[in-house]
Amino acid sequence: MKFRWTPPAHGEWSAGEPPPVWLYVALFVLIECAFLAGTVVTWPHDKSMASEDFTRTALAAPFALWIAVSSVLYASLYDNRAFEAAVKNTARWHLLMRWQRGVRSGVAVLDTVIFAPEPDLAERMLKLDGSPPENPGRVMRLNGIESTDGAPRERMVIEALLAPLAAKLARAARSDSFDIVMQCERAESYVDVLAVWTKLKLPGKPRIRWLSNDRNPGFANVWFEGDTDTAYAASSESGRNPKYRLVLAWHLNGTGADVRPAASEAAVALLLGSPALMQERPQLKCHAWLLRQIVADADEVEKALARLLAAEQVPRERIRHFWYSRLKGLALHATLGAVKDTELKVEQHALDSATGPQAPVARWLLQALAAKMAHFGQGAQLVALPRPDGVVLNIVVKDKPAVDVPWKSEYEYALLPWADLSGCMALWAFLMLMSPYETWHTFEVVMTVVIGLVVVLSCAWRIFWGPRIYTDDVWRAYG
Structure with a gap:
């Protein structure tokens, strides 16, 4: 096979910048105000607001929902892209190492x-x-x-x-x-x-x-x-x-x-x-x-x-x-x-x-x-x-040149999808807080199973499927 003298891959993939902090602050204010207003409007007149139910509905539940929405937003707008870019850049680094080793x-x-x-x-x-x-x-x-x-x-x-x-x-x-x-x-x-x-x-x-x-x-x-x-x-x-x-x-x-x-x-x-x-x-x-x-x-x-x-x-x-x-x-x-x-x-x-x-x-x-x-x-x-x-x-x-494709910290990624896990845990907490049932019911079981399945799939994607699919994409296109 004829040797390829040009580098096999294009420039680095970039995940862009994460969402700005003000977006999370605005979400918190919006969600908290909406729940607080809704709770006050629908609160029974004969029931004191200085109660556990009011705190759970007006404060704890919207906070959990804010964590869930913020995590999903961060994952979709940055973390998933950063993961994809890191995997592809790692594959690109290996391609360039192999190519430079062949060149030299x-x-x-x-x-x-x-x-x-x-x-x-x-x-x-x-x-x-x-x-x-x-x-x-x-x-x-x-x-x-x-x-x-x-x-x-x-x-x-x-x-x-x-x-x-x-x-x-x-x-x-x-x-x-x-x-x-x-x-x-x-x-x-x-x-x-x-x-x-x-x-x-x-x-x-x-x-x-x-x-x-x-x-x-x-x-x-x-x-x-x-x-x-x-x-x-x-x-x-x-x-x-x-x-x-x-x-x-x-x-x-x-x-x-x-x-x-x-x-x-x-x-x-x-x-x-x-x-x-x-x-x-x-x-x-x-x-x-x-x-x-x-x-x-x-x-x-x-x-x-x-x-x-x-x-x-x-x-x-x-x-x-x-x-x-x-x-x-x-x-x-x-x-x-x-x-x-x-x-x-x-x-x-x-x-x-x-x-x-x-x-x-x-x-x-x-x-x-x-x-x-x-x-x-x-x-x-x-x-x-x-x-x-x-x-x-x-x-x-006189001396054989060493292979020296630089490695960057951006090529590394967390083994677990912490943003997805945080979002799932916060969503589960929100659903449990908002559940109309006093005791463990079918609703809680179904939601727990569904969210648990999402957690397993997210981990499987991050650990097994994602790296393989993204790496194969790079090798098919440039290897």
């Missing part, structure tokens, strides 16, 4: 290994160490990665990627929730991965999944959910996302005399942790978080970036750097224009200008570079990458 979901970057044609590429592109590399249009080769002792160059690259991560990979492999995603030119490269795994004496035999370079890894949607890993449906062992995932991606050019390479070489490894893992082990240190991506057609990039920023994964002022690679034509110009129009105060970093034309490995190389700089305290990083007919945007941050 991400995968943790536990560690990275980066091999690029230029040393210290991330630091130099951000001018932290040395001058930024400038190699536009130049196809570059990885230095220091050569075939030795008959081992193919590809295997040497894999070993160079895995060796620095050996200790963490051993712990991840022992978790029984670990796999390797390999994105490269040949599916047969898994043999070299297994050979290096064995050489490094890492435990077990990991499950390795291959993605061709033209395959979308589904990172924008699938990797944040606990659903079936549909991006790897071709695998014979598809299932739920593992807690640990090692991404290996590389591009090496051929060495033949007739080979005309079109893209620079690069290799990258990212050890990722799932949201479930980080929730179970909050003490586990990570370098950065890759937050949920948003995808858009090339002519919709401006709207997509606006939605991404409006969703407030992080405050926009924290975004300080913008990385992009392999964008061409409309996608490139629309993305650069969108960044300019949103008035983001960011430094732009084009990987293609730094290390020449890029292969599909750039989708992971760029994430690793951004994660490294986020880890180095350089603020949040915005990343833009191509997709068929469009662009993928995501933000990389």
